[in-house]
Amino acid sequence: MVSIGGISEQSQDQSLTRLPVAVDAMGGDNAPASIVAGAKLAVERLGVPVVLVGRPDEIGDTNGIPVISASEVISMHDEPAASVRRKRDSSVVRAAEAVRDGQASSVLSAGNTGAAMAASLLRLGRIRGISRPAIAVPFPVLGSTPTTLLDCGANADCSPEWLVQFAQMGAVYARARFGVERPRVGIMTIGEEAGKGNALVKDTCSLLEETNWTTACGADYVGNLEGRDLMIGAADVIVCDGFTGNIILKSLEGGMDVALNAIRSALRSTPEVSATANLVDPVLAPIYTELDVESRGSAALLGTRGVSMIAHGSATPYGIANAIRTASDMVEVQMVQRIRDMVEQRADSSHDPSIGETIR
């Protein structure tokens, strides 16, 4: 086994771009069928190399996509950390190990999110100096770059110091993935005025205002933001604890589904309306696509020593193919190395030890 930590870091990220994305074939609502179909799309249409991980007999014909055999499956109802420890031959664990062992560039799972996080964390490890990995999700902003919200569920309870580090990782991610040269980073809270928020937010605001965290990540701090700012491009990155972020993500996914499905149904409610609606479909279709929180690409677990992506459980083959491409893009832009560089720069230049290497 070759440990990633043993390879020169710069050359490692570069060499990774030739490796396949390890895709957990067994995770997701329609796994393995939709996952395998998505992998085929990614290989054949997008030219991204893939290795599928799971039970070969259930995966079936792969059109030549290689398979790493894994006999166990972690279900949506398994307890994440315990199942990762117990099911050592599960698809998501083996997929993460493929990255650790230099067989794959990155890992993608649409299965149990907690298990995907735990497998990535336990098998890949944290980047040195990163206290906690966080899940970053890009939210659509019509006609503009998405706004990245993090943490969207890796850490239900957070410390102010972790949130400062999420802000830094979010800035690095927004620049690498969306080309935002100087990301505007804000904090999610319940009022524009300073001092609005819960105890965690107030403590975090003090750190964000008083420490020089922006230097290492090249961000501009834009202060307090509210829920309504999320989809209008008020910032490039918004920081919150994982409980809040996960609830925002699922509330908006659910709300958008309700709204767009209601409109689609209404436009097919009678034959007369339906005939007319055919004429407006072409202008509405791009909006449906653009507003689909999921289609913007999967969630990224930032802070692990290897790219780990989490796709929606209900992702279609197209969603899976997009997520595979995103995983490949994250490797291409050397996301892991960029976070390492940020941490090291911070460690060198930080004037405040509370956000340096000593974070608990």
Next chain:
Amino acid sequence: MVSIGGISEQSQDQSLTRLPVAVDAMGGDNAPASIVAGAKLAVERLGVPVVLVGRPDEIGDTNGIPVISASEVISMHDEPAASVRRKRDSSVVRAAEAVRDGQASSVLSAGNTGAAMAASLLRLGRIRGISRPAIAVPFPVLGSTPTTLLDCGANADCSPEWLVQFAQMGAVYARARFGVERPRVGIMTIGEEAGKGNALVKDTCSLLEETNWTTACGADYVGNLEGRDLMIGAADVIVCDGFTGNIILKSLEGGMDVALNAIRSALRSTPEVSATANLVDPVLAPIYTELDVESRGSAALLGTRGVSMIAHGSATPYGIANAIRTASDMVEVQMVQRIRDMVEQRADSSHDPSIGETIR
């Protein structure tokens, strides 16, 4: 001055139905114009008596609606509690006092939410046995009764005991306002399985599972719910802390605005599309209306000794008129008395002192 506490409680609620709704004429993005216009709609079209509170010269002609004079205004940027204490002759304070003094049945403000809460809390007081008032907001469920989320912003940091009491007040509210005989009450968290959530949710779940809180309020506990459950009718009442609830509310308001505005614009993007879109407008208009979180009526502050409603700052005259009607309806169904009854029943029958009168 007649203190509400001094009147027999049953007769008080009944006599209140003949009193006007005290409307803060100076609070809101387009105050006083849109507030006065809304008050006129409420009086003339809905037959609800209103008294406007504010600066008579700015309020102008009221078509005979009485005015209580108040010389000061609390702006959106004033610090809530401090400004309520300092601006004793402000419109929102005087409006709350009108309820306290038996001149009005209820108070409505579209101004500074924190100030409206503080004025209601300080001038009306808490219902005996209620630890903290909470803001209840009904979220639209297409074709069904709304789901009430609380707390939507009164308390940024909460204790588990408060959340249990919010669950009880929410059940009373869902029954009184929406006729749900036995409300299904759940808790907002980040996974269906028991044990998912942050520290507050875990502690609250223990209380919700182990105490007999449902007896006093006639609810069924349905356990963990997620953000995606909010707009599909998975429960009648969902409980969360005020930080989380406020962020959910504003995220969904913002997201719905973005989605529905994008669709409306696309349907007017070219003359050809626009001509066609005129034909589908009749089927879409009801959806726009039904999905508008705001049009479902204003937010209710539950737990104060008098009905206090909070309208959206950007509410149109129709929104204000709807909110005035809702305030009147809340008085009609004796909301305050129902919460009192619930508290007393609980105090009598509770087997667990932790959710009785001794809540901190």
